[in-house]
Amino acid sequence: MVLERDDDVRTDHRGAVRDPHDAGTSAPTAGGALHWAPLHHPGHTGRFAAITAEIAADPPDAFVVDVSVEVTLLVRLLGVPVVVMTQPGARDDDPHRLAWRIADAVVAPWPAGRYDPLGRDLHEVGGISRFDGRPRAGAPVPGRVLVLGGGAADEGTGTDDPDGVPGAGSTTWHHLGGHAPWAEDPWPAICAAEVVVSAAGQNAVADLAAAGARAIVVAQDRPFDEQRATAEALGRAGLAVVVPAWPSRDEWPGLLQRARALDPDWSRWRVAGAAARAADVIAAVAARATPAAVPTPASGGAA
Known part of the structure; x- marks a missing residue:
């Protein structure tokens, strides 16, 4: 699925031009509570409607979000466990803190101890590369x-x-x-x-x-x-x-x-095995979506 853009100038259903970067009319940060949720933007609405429709049609056991605070909130509000892929840097602002607080797990694609975790409970799995384990293609x-x-x-x-x-x-x-x-x-x-x-x-x-x-x-x-x-x-x-x-x-x-x-x-x-370590975190979150089966009472007459 390809989601609509939410950062371009659009015309809404009333024929009004919507520039998401115009803070006065679109208020994209909702007063600093969010990073990007422009008002009245058809692309933004379309993106979230598509995600919601997909979850409603086929509820997943877990949902992996690549950084986005807003998608993390949406998915969790829909009652789906969320795994957030984070990035380094100074991510101690209110939106990030909220997203990490409600996430079921936060995966960091770097080796342990390379960044100040700011008190976060991170799964630092190592650098994730599609070339992990591939033999070198000759000498430099x-x-x-x-x-x-x-x-x-x-x-x-x-x-x-x-x-x-x-x-x-x-x-x-x-x-x-x-x-x-x-x-x-x-x-x-x-x-x-x-x-x-x-x-x-x-x-x-x-x-x-x-x-x-x-x-x-x-x-x-x-x-x-x-x-x-x-x-x-x-x-x-x-x-x-x-x-x-x-x-x-x-x-x-x-x-x-x-x-x-x-x-x-x-x-x-720690590139070796990093993708597998991230997958293990996601699988563990997804596994919690299926409670243990309730044992069926044994058949037989009353004592």
Whole structure:
């Protein structure tokens, strides 16, 4: 099922134009109690109606919510157990606290102890990567740098020319995603790179860990400082060279030299088995939806 967008300008059933970003007319945060619930927006209404209809038609034993506080509240109000997938960062605001309080479980896709849990009862399962357990696709090629787009790396070096960065010598630049071609399977390209340049999203970091990559991680601006928290954890653990913003041209030679000198112990990110550990949490919540059968009284005459 593809849900409707709730962040675009729409015309409602009265013909009025609804801009969800207009705080004066849409009040999307409901006075700070929520993160995003714009008033009178047909897309927002359609999204929640679709979720409600699906639950009513086929009630699940558990519902997994990817971050959204509003969906967490909706599902729990419908009487369905909720597992929330959370993200790092400063998530101690009122909406997050409410969502975590009513959730049956909160799953964190990072290794235990990497972030301040703020008193939360988290299931820190490790980084979840689709490449967990996949054999490496060859050895890194000396001088090869892979820039993974779709984020801060979209700013890029602006060229694939090996001389595009001053002092980079024989470095060859390759790009995937963002403004460059996308690949259904980036694994061979990640494994072939001597250094990978990536944003600090949870999926990207887990993929770097699965490949045992030497990496330069550029923290993007994200709500609640999600990527900055991840980048800081990587830097403290010595798993990657971390920079707060896209480097200037004269910074690249030194950063590449530092990245090549890394010997990261990515096993500390606990990618191995992380998806299975998350599935175990979800299964445990779902299992509670089926109470133990009431024993049938034994047949026979009265004593």
